[in-house]
Amino acid sequence: MPIIEVANVRKDFMIAKRETGMMGALKSLIKREYIKKEAVKDISFSINEGEIVGYIGPNGAGKSTTIKMLTGILVPSSGDVLVNGIVPYENRQENAKSIGVVFGQRSQLWWDLPTIESFELLKEIYQVSNQRYKKNMDTFTDILGLDEFLNTPVRQLSLGQRMRADIAASLLHDPPILFLDEPTIGLDVVAKEKMRTFIKEINHERKITVILTTHDMEDIEKLCERMILIDHGMKVYDGEIAMIKERFGKIRTLIVDLEESPRSIQLLGGEVCKEEGNRYWIKFNRDEVSASELIAQITKTHSVKDLTVEEPAIESIISRIYQEGYQPLKA
């Protein structure tokens, strides 16, 4: 059952044009021209209860504009948005009760006060009952280790601690939906891993629907089964990560280290795309030739020291989609 529904949503902005040169400088003093920018053009998707969806795209693709429309901060130029049965921009306060929002780069906690005070204030703002507050705090302290810094002012927390506190703060009122904007930005490897485990856990145990925007593809690979990819305000892909890997994962690379470097390598179905000393990168399509056939060909003519077959990472798949565009498969 869909908990979030977005249908044909558009969002346009007017942006001032910058003039150049001395004369332009004087001119812009009097008159300034505006251009229309379509931040989001016709996006539709629906998200089911309990999903973790990666919402990704390059900077300026319209990610945060979409999130702002879902959280009720922005009103769409046209189209329909429904979050947990509520139109966010018409009933913002009601919507706020059913969502939790974390902006990775801006804390929502009270900067100068001990962390615990932020929780207490949010308890008042969201009118969380004492009982629920205590229960939630116990849970979060348990899995997020909040107790190590509850009495430290927020400004003195490490980034990892602050993110943990921010996530706990956004979940105090038990929202069924959680928006995470770059939740692992700036964290070290260990802290990132902790954060991902926690997100998985709350999704699993509390059935919270998570919408995640991130630049870190590892977040996507480890957390999401589904991703929505947008570029230039358009949806370019929406589906399982496994499927996109399946489709774009056909092109693989065989890396071989040879004993001596030959003048050239001729292979049926493979193509050398890079060489460095005695190491060769050979691209091939899995549908045309299998890796073992290719290896057999090479070992016939050269002595091989070492070899590996590389699957493309999701990151390079995505950058390929941005470059070439995604053509949906015809059924």
Place this chain on the structure above:
Amino acid sequence: MAAIKYVNLYFKLVSAGIRAQMQYRFAFIMRIIGLITAYTGTAVTMWVMLYQFQVLGSWNFFEMLFLYAVAILSWGFCVILFLHFRSLDTYILNGTFDRFLVRPINPFFHFMAMKFDMASFGQFIFSLIIFIWVSLELHIEWSSGKVLFLLASIIGGILIQGGMLVLISAIAFWTTKSQQFYWVVMYPARNLTNYPLVIYPKIVQWIAAFVVPFGFVNYFPAAVILEKGTPFFPESIGYFSPLVGLVFFIIAYCVWMLGLSRYKSTGS
């Protein structure tokens, strides 16, 4: 949410704001010193100005000091409650304003409760001292009626100046600028009203009475208490301060909410 809940929440948020400010004790004390220095500076300037000339538009030094004290008395409270509205543009530009929009309470209320500038109680003490001094010098007899009138006028002044700050901050929803409007509108206007309005061209007096009603902050009420005439205006105009304040603040609030809905359709 019920009004009681909002009042309760306001005190909780405000006390958090105070505790946050108290984390920077040195800055806090420096700010009090700074405010008092600045006000003393203006008072000294008035004194130097009248050293040779004695009167400014029939107002002598102590009467002017009284006029000034009324202004900063209400301004002091206004700073405590509303001054941070002028930096709404910064909140919008760096994205922190969105925080107020993802919570289930009135954003105006939330934004207002975010800060409570305790340092401005310094101005309160300063203006109180001037008040007592001037009252003794001018032999003002404080009947209970007069005290009541003064209190009502001060509330009016808080609402007028607070309303102006709210209006200025609302401009940020359209132009992403508010701090500058404070410096271009509010700061000069406040300086203008430190001196008796009667010295200005008629059009300026008229604007200060009916457009940007700063005349009701100090000039009209002070004229009533000091029993001085207000040329071009009816004698009793000073009694309208609280009403003007209330109406002006309500208008400002409505404009702010209108701006908010505009912000929600354009983003930043």
Place this chain on the structure above:
Amino acid sequence: MPRFHVYWIFTKKAFLRSAVYRFDVWSRLGSNLIFLLMWGSIWTALYAGREEAGGISFQAMLTYIIVSQFLTGVNGAGTPLWEIQEKVRTGDIALELMRPFNIPLRYLFADFGSVAFYIVTALLPIYAMLFIFMDFTLPADVFTWVSFIAAAFIGFLIRYCIEMSFGLLSFFLVETGGIEDIFYFAMSLLSGSVIPLWFFPEWLAKVAAYLPFQGIYYIPNAIFIGEIAGGEILLSIGLQIFWLIICYFLLRLVWNRASHKVVVQGG
């Protein structure tokens, strides 16, 4: 010897940048004119119809205030104090230490650019109109004009040195609130920007005479309306230069301390 073409680039860049912030230009002009109105009204009310007071004609006094307000506009168009403090706090200035130029000089030349833009597009047109349509005293001879411009320019430099020194104090103090307000008070009262020194009580006039602030507004203003005339002009400009040198060394001292602090303690 600094390579001035490097600094010239900062001037040009600041000039161009000013245009982008067109609202700044209009808003500054707006508030400048409101203060002109305020001080004009105050002095009109103080004279209360008299032709002259304390040997100064009403017309000369109004001219004094207008020139003063014009110079206030000029002096206020550069990098504001809070921006310097902000740059100190964020560490921007510390970063600039790595660059091959003198930082106070770099900001001075940038100020030339933004001030030039402001004068050309806003101040000069408005104030020229005021002088054309209203009857104010203009200096009659070229010598007075030249010495006024020179005195105003030196005044600008004195103000820059003092203000920059204050801005750099943020390297040593977290909060400069109180000191800053004393500075602004001195700038407005003791510089004679709103009340000329001859209307001061005697003791205060003496205090002002021993301070650098009079060089910023009082001396150029008084030269313009002819209160300082003849040989006195050279004497006054000499006094300005004396203060400029002192303020310059003050700025160098503060700057050296500040950059030393950055190098040793990393800001």
